[in-house]
Amino acid sequence: MWLAPLFLLGLLGIGLPLWLHRFARRTDERRPFASLMLIEAGEVRRSRRQQLRYWLLLALRLALLILLVLALAGPQWPRKPTAGAQTDARLHLLVLDTSLSMQREGVWAKAQQQASAVLDGLHSGDRVLLAAADHQVRVLQPAVFASDAGPLRASLRDQMPGQSRLDYGNLMGAAASLSEGSGQPVVLHVITDLQASGSPLHLADLQPPKGMTLDLIDVGREAAANQYIDAVQLSATVANTVDVTIGGDLPLGKPRELRLLVDGVERGRKLLEAARVAPYVEHFALGELGEGEHRATAVLASGDALAGDDAGHQLLRRVEPRVLVVAASTSGDDAAYLRAALAALEGLRLRVEVIDTATFKRRNLNDYAVVAVADAGQLDAAQARSLQDYAVAGGGVLLTLGPHTVATLPVMGGRAAAVSGVTAQSQAARIAQVDDSHPALRQAGDWRALRFFRHVPVQIAEGTQVLLRLEGGDPLLLQQQPGRGRVLLLTSALDRDWNDLALHPQFVGFLAEAAAWLAGERGRVESATVGSVFTRSLNAGAGVQVFAPDGRRAALLDSGGDELRLAPTQAGFYELRGGGRSQWLAVHTDPRESQLQRMESQRIDEWQQMATPAVQTVAVTATQVGWIPVWFWLLLLAAVLAFIEPLVANSHLSVKREHSA
Amino acid sequence: MCCDKSSIVCCRLEVMSAATRNSLLLPSALAALGTLELVARSAVEGFFHGLHRSRRFGFSQEFAEYRAYAEGDDPRHVDWNVYARTDRTYIRRYEGETNTRLLVALDASASMGYGSGPVTKLRYAQYLAAALGYMATQQHDPVGLMVFDRQLRSWLPPSSRAGSLGALLQALDAVQPGESTDIQTALQPLAGQQGQRGLVALISDLYCDPEALTRAVRPLAQRGHDVMVFQVLDRQEMSPDWDESVMLQDLESGEQREVSPDYLTKVYPVRLQAHLESLRDAVASTGAQHTLVVTDERLDSALRRYLQLRQRRG
Numbered sequence: 021m022w023l024a025p026l027f028l029l030g031l032l033g034i035g036l037p038l039w040l041h042r043f044a045r046r047t048d049e050r051r052p053f054a055s056l057m058l059i060e061a062g063e064v065r066r067s068r069r070q071q072l073r074y075w076l077l078l079a080l081r082l083a084l085l086i087l088l089v090l091a092l093a094g095p096q097w098p099r100k101p102t103a104g105a106q107t108d109a110r111l112h113l114l115v116l117d118t119s120l121s122m123q124r125e126g127v128w129a130k131a132q133q134q135a136s137a138v139l140d141g142l143h144s145g146d147r148v149l150l151a152a153a154d155h156q157v158r159v160l161q162p163a164v165f166a167s168d169a170g171p172l173r174a175s176l177r178d179q180m181p182g183q184s185r186l187d188y189g190n191l192m193g194a195a196a197s198l199s200e201g202s203g204q205p206v207v208l209h210v211i212t213d214l215q216a217s218g219s220p221l222h223l224a225d226l227q228p229p230k231g232m233t234l235d236l237i238d239v240g241r242e243a244a245a246n247q248y249i250d251a252v253q254l255s256a257t258v259a260n261t262v263d264v265t266i267g268g269d270l271p272l273g274k275p276r277e278l279r280l281l282v283d284g285v286e287r288g289r290k291l292l293e294a295a296r297v298a299p300y301v302e303h304f305a306l307g308e309l310g311e312g313e314h315r316a317t318a319v320l321a322s323g324d325a326l327a328g329d330d331a332g333h334q335l336l337r338r339v340e341p342r343v344l345v346v347a348a349s350t351s352g353d354d355a356a357y358l359r360a361a362l363a364a365l366e367g368l369r370l371r372v373e374v375i376d377t378a379t380f381k382r383r384n385l386n387d388y389a390v391v392a393v394a395d396a397g398q399l400d401a402a403q404a405r406s407l408q409d410y411a412v413a414g415g416g417v418l419l420t421l422g423p424h425t426v427a428t429l430p431v432m433g434g435r436a437a438a439v440s441g442v443t444a445q446s447q448a449a450r451i452a453q454v455d456d457s458h459p460a461l462r463q464a465g466d467w468r469a470l471r472f473f474r475h476v477p478v479q480i481a482e483g484t485q486v487l488l489r490l491e492g493g494d495p496l497l498l499q500q501q502p503g504r505g506r507v508l509l510l511t512s513a514l515d516r517d518w519n520d521l522a523l524h525p526q527f528v529g530f531l532a533e534a535a536a537w538l539a540g541e542r543g544r545v546e547s548a549t550v551g552s553v554f555t556r557s558l559n560a561g562a563g564v565q566v567f568a569p570d571g572r573r574a575a576l577l578d579s580g581g582d583e584l585r586l587a588p589t590q591a592g593f594y595e596l597r598g599g600g601r602s603q604w605l606a607v608h609t610d611p612r613e614s615q616l617q618r619m620e621s622q623r624i625d626e627w628q629q630m631a632t633p634a635v636q637t638v639a640v641t642a643t644q645v646g647w648i649p650v651w652f653w654l655l656l657l658a659a660v661l662a663f664i665e666p667l668v669a670n671s672h673l674s675v676k677r678e679h680s681a
Numbered sequence: 682m683c684c685d686k687s688s689i690v691c692c693r694l695e696v697m698s699a700a701t702r703n704s705l706l707l708p709s710a711l712a713a714l715g716t717l718e719l720v721a722r723s724a725v726e727g728f729f730h731g732l733h734r735s736r737r738f739g740f741s742q743e744f745a746e747y748r749a750y751a752e753g754d755d756p757r758h759v760d761w762n763v764y765a766r767t768d769r770t771y772i773r774r775y776e777g778e779t780n781t782r783l784l785v786a787l788d789a790s791a792s793m794g795y796g797s798g799p800v801t802k803l804r805y806a807q808y809l810a811a812a813l814g815y816m817a818t819q820q821h822d823p824v825g826l827m828v829f830d831r832q833l834r835s836w837l838p839p840s841s842r843a844g845s846l847g848a849l850l851q852a853l854d855a856v857q858p859g860e861s862t863d864i865q866t867a868l869q870p871l872a873g874q875q876g877q878r879g880l881v882a883l884i885s886d887l888y889c890d891p892e893a894l895t896r897a898v899r900p901l902a903q904r905g906h907d908v909m910v911f912q913v914l915d916r917q918e919m920s921p922d923w924d925e926s927v928m929l930q931d932l933e934s935g936e937q938r939e940v941s942p943d944y945l946t947k948v949y950p951v952r953l954q955a956h957l958e959s960l961r962d963a964v965a966s967t968g969a970q971h972t973l974v975v976t977d978e979r980l981d982s983a984l985r986r987y988l989q990l991r992q993r994r995g
Contacts, residue, residue: 053929054795054802054918055888056938058952074926 023094023649030089037081077668080661087658091651098648109145111163111202113195114138117212118152120550120613121240122181123328124213130239131211135176138209138237142166149198150175153210155184155551155587157194163202183328183591184551185610186212188627189220196229207233208631213240214619217612226627234631240618244325245270247298248614249318249332252280260309262288262336264318267611268298277321280304282314282336292320313337313604315593329614333592333606334547341389341539345374346399354394354420354514357522361531362392370535377403385410389539395422395513396430404430412503416538421476422513432500432509433481440477440494448473448519451496453489458499460508460534461487467526472496472519475512506538547606548588554605556584556596564598569607708800708808708976717850720808721815728812728984747771753782753823755841782839782879783817783824784906785810785849786868787856790830791933792888794858797917798977805976806884806913807853809983813882814853816984818846823879826852829867830859839879861933864889865897872900880990884911886918888933891956891963898967907990908969912960916977919953921945 022028114135122128135150142148144167150160160179161172191210199206208228212218214236220226228234250267262280273294280288288304313335320330343362347355355374362372370390375383377398385391391407393399396419399407408431411417417431429436448471454461461467467488477494480486487508488497498509512518521527548554564584566574569592576586588594588607596603750759750770758772787810793803800808814824818841825839826849837852864885871881881901887894887910894910901908926941940949957973964971972986 050928050930050937051923052795052932054792054886054915054932056929056931056934056936057888058949058956059929059938059940059944060948060952 021096021098023096025093027089027093030092031086033085033089034082037078037085077665080665080668084658084661084665087654087661091654091658093651095650095654096648097650109143109147109204111199111204111206112138112142112146112148112166113151113198113206113208114148115151115153115157115191115195115208115210116176116179117154117186117210117218118179118181119154119186119215119218120181120183120328120609121213121215121218121326121616124241124244124326124616127213127239127241128181132176132179134211134237134239135209136173138211138235139166139169139173139176142169147202147204148172151198152179153191153194153212154182154186155589157191157198159198182550182589183609183613184589185613186215186218187220188212188218189222189225192226192228195232199229199232205233206231207235209235209237211237211239214238214624215240215613215615216617216619216623217615219619219623223623223626223630226630228631232631234628236624236628238624241325243270243617245272246325246329246614246616247272247276247292247320248326248329248611249320249608250299250611252316252318252332252334254309254336255303258303258305260306262304262306262316264302264304264332266292266298266300266302266320267614268324269615269617271295271297272324274323276323278302279319279321281317281319282306284315309336315604315606325616326614328591329609329611331591333608335593335604335606341535342371342373342387343390343392343535344383344385344388345372345392345394346377346380347374347394348377348398348424350374350376352394353516353522354422357514357527358392358394358531361522361528362535364528370539381406385415386413388415390416390418390535392418392420393430394420395424396509397421397424397426397436399430407431408502411505411507414504416505416535417507418534418538419507419509420513421478421509421511422515422518429478429481429509431502432484432498432507434484434498435479437477437479439474449475449490449492449494451488452491452493453486455485455487458485458487459537460499460530461497470519470521470524472512472521474518478511508534508538547608548586548594549610550588550591550607551610552587554584554586554588554607564596567595567597569593708798708805708978708980717807717811717854718815718847721811721850724808724812724980725816725819725984728981747773753838753840753842755821755843757843758821781817781820781822783813783822784839784871784879784881785813785824785826786871786881786883786885787826787828787853788830788862788864788883788885788887789828789834789856789859790862790885790888791858791860792862792886792931793913795886795915795918795932796976797915800976801858802886802913802915802976803856803858805974806911807856809884809911809913809974809980810853810882811850812980812984813987814846814849816987824849827867827871828852828856829864831861831863831866833867833870834859858932862886862889863893865893868897868901872897872904878905879907880987881906881908882911882987883908884913886914887912887960891959894960895963895966898964898969902967902969908964908967909986909990910960910964910969910971911983911986912957912971912973914973914975916975919975921949 116131116135122131139148144165146166147163148166148169149163150172152158152160160175164172188210195208199208206229245268247266247268249264251263251265253263253265255261255263262282264278264280266278271294272292275294276292278290278292279286287306290302290304292302314337316334316336318332322330324330345355345358345362347358349355359372359374362370373388380399380403385406391410393407396404407417411431419429419431421429421436423439427436428434450472451467451470454467472490475490475494475496478498480495480498481500483502484498484500486495486497487499488495490496494511496511498511500507500509512521514522516522546554546556564576566576566584566586568574568588569590574586574588574594576584584596586594586605588605591607591609594605594607596605747760747763748771750772754772760771760773763769763771787806789803793806794801796802796804810826814826817824821841823839823841824845826835826837827833828835835852835856837849840848862885864883864887868883883898898908898910923940923942923945926939927945928937928939930937961971970986970990972983974980974983
């Protein structure tokens with residue numbers, strides 16, 4: 021094997037000494053001479069010796085050239101198995117579970133002991149690779165012979181469990197890539213606590229790669245009571261109150277203290293009851309909470325099985341996005357419905373302002389997170405254009421159609437037909453198709469209960485998605501994302517003559533989700549989970565530096581383009597610096613790691629039975645056991661030859677010089 | 682004037698520049714002349730010009746004496762007036778004429794075909810033989826030629842008749858490298874011949890046993906011949922110039938040996954000098970003269986040696 025095989029082209033240079041020697045020697049040419057009477061017969065032997073020196077010189081030069089070329093090409097010699105190595109040597113993948121649950125007392129020490137025991141039991145000809153697995157699988161030490169496992173043991177001692185989650189399905193997928201190209205039988209040693217929450221949804225995801233032997237080394241402990249901070253958030257119902265959700269499945273059996281810190285200052289402390297069964301919520305009234313973001317951390321006093329999940333983090337943002345409702349009349353049904361529903365939202369505090377179309381032109385739309393227009397056909401061309409510009413610039417627009425329908429739909433484009441309606445309520449159209457994957461419809465209930473007496477059939481423009489469709493196929497709710505903004509259009513009016521939407525409970529839920537989606541980041545507090553991938557849109561060209569909770573700069577998955585991608589590895593607050601300001605990101609542990617139930621034994625058995633190692637008796641060949649760089653030795657040999665060559669050359673050429681002299 | 686008016690050769694040379702005449706003694710220059718006759722004439726005339734027209738070594742047409750006609754003498758030199766008066770055939774002898782018979786014994790073995798330059802040893806030997814023959818002819822000396830390798834290949838008896846030079850040159854021109862050398866066997870017939878004593882110019886690379894050379898030359902000397910041994914070697918034989926090991930192939934035996942430059946520069950010269958010394962000693966032991974000539978040298982030394990010997994006989 022060669023590191024730089026292109027250097028082998030230098031072997032063509034062998035032709036040079038061959039050419040020189042070929043032209044320099046003329047021994048093969050027979051020359052007539054008057055008489056050999058004066059030439060001894062013994063001279064033939066002498067000449068043979070001369071020839072021998074000649075060939076020796078040529079061989080030396082060729083060898084010197086070849087050695088130099090080979091040394092530059094970086095040859096690697098196949099490493100032979102050490103003495104006593106088995107011909108059925110294997111590659112052992114030693115994988116340590118470094119997820120949060122491994123922080124349980126005594127678990128990690130046991131895992132390290134088990135790993136050492138595995139290393140001790142390997143044959144010297146076996147190779148072993150050390151990897152850590154949590155939200156990702158990281159190779160800590162590449163494959164080395166078991167007899168050379170010193171660095172690997174040192175690396176093992178340095179490892180500590182992290183705060184992220186291990187998914188065994190992901191681990192099985194990564195194991196295949198770890199063993200790729202080894203050409204040897206592979207044994208996968210997984211040292212883990214066999215946490216139930218690490219098991220994937222489908223058993224098939226636990227299938228080890230073909231031909232791999234699975235060795236599950238259980239270092240877990242029996243399930244124990246564990247409480248953790250499941251959520252920290254501003255109360256949706258009580259102003260300036262923080263709700264802390266305590267998670268857990270077993271009562272702790274003893275009282276426990278809960279503290280709330282806001283911006284590093286303790287703002288409350290509570291003693292949790294010993295017998296209380298999680299989950300439950302504790303409320304902390306903070307008094308007046310100033311504008312802007314506040315870092316809130318809820319901390320449980322130690323005392324349960326797992327300490328790593330006893331803190332929860334969240335950003336508290338007192339934001340009240342403004343919503344502008346535009347209607348033909350501020351006292352009409354549609355305006356009243358919209359104002360009432362938007363003002364009643366629990367999770368999103370909105371400041372609603374209702375205006376009529378005449379006032380619309382005097383408003384600066386950029387002051388509002390969402391603009392809702394009832395009966396959008398009433399807008400003139402200029403108003404429609406300004407609304408469209410607002411949407412493209414990042415605004416959220418909610419449109420309904422009504423009696424003032426025009427041929428061209430405002431903002432969204434597309435064509436509108438005449439109003440379609442029925443007279444008898446029994447003939448009302450119902451919703452036939454719901455795209456419940458859309459955020460605006462996620463919380464909605466039974467849409468089929470709604471009845472629509474009148475609607476405006478439309479022909480959608482390119483880039484428009486139908487979220488709700490009526491029986492008969494006419495679109496009822498459309499969404500579009502022009503530029504950076506978001507637009508929803510309801511092809512019916514918020515009027516009792518048109519439908520009974522406003523009379524059903526899901527109207528408020530729909531409006532809440534729709535308003536939240538339309539408001540986008542303006543009204544949302546973001547958070548992330550350790551090990552998950554967090555993304556955020558960036559202004560074009562804005563550089564961002566991210567600092568982890570421990571103050572070190574965090575590695576970004578991808579900071580190119582207009583998107584920030586980050587996989588947090590620590591719980592706490594990440595600081596995002598860029599564009600002249602600093603933002604915070606709350607990162608909390610994955611609640612699934614706090615659930616300490618062990619995987620069912622049946623599941624474990626099924627998992628192990630899935631491993632069907634192929635019996636491989638292939639002898640270890642030179643190409644399978646690694647490589648030893650030999651360029652140094654070649655270079656050394658070349659140096660020796662370079663020393664000898666002048667000696668031979670001088671001996672060979674001395675006659676010439678004497679003769680010339 | 683530059684020379685004696687009576688000297689034919691000197692008069693011919695008057696029209697030639699000194700540089701041209703000197704250069705004509707170089708083998709490479711002689712090779713460009715083409716025919717051996719022209720080579721011989723140019724070489725000899727250039728040589729005499731270099732002697733500064735010395736009377737000692739010059740030819741003269743002044744009458745010296747009469748002597749009895751002998752077989753092989755040019756009839757043109759018979760003094761018919763004396764014959765009319767005495768009824769005996771006498772030929773006129775001129776000053777500088779010693780009536781020395783010259784026999785050129787040319788080694789034409791395969792080793793003589795070697796040459797690292799434009800002129801092989803055999804070709805150089807041919808030039809030398811031609812020059813000697815020309816010089817002798819000019820002095821009305823009978824000139825003969827024997828060509829040999831391991832045995833006698835051709836024989837041209839000494840003669841001073843008209844056309845004998847032409848025959849000599851023609852015979853020389855036809856010589857090609859032959860087989861291996863056996864001087865003793867090849868010169869054996871010459872030693873057994875009963876005839877007038879004379880000069881024998883043996884031209885060879887002498888790749889032979891010095892003892893064999895002694896055995897070949899000694900009978901000639903004992904019969905009263907003055908023997909001149911011209912050993913012709915190539916420059917590459919004298920000092921090989923190969924930087925690398927070479928596979929040498931013997932031109933006579935075909936044997937191959939690989940030789941290192943180390944040997945050629947260290948051992949071979951020593952062995953060569955030892956061999957040359959042995960040859961000189963062997964030749965000297967017979968009373969003959971040994972002259973080493975290298976194929977890239979001028980013909981001076983060889984011709985000078987010939988004249989010295991001839992002068993001594995005269």
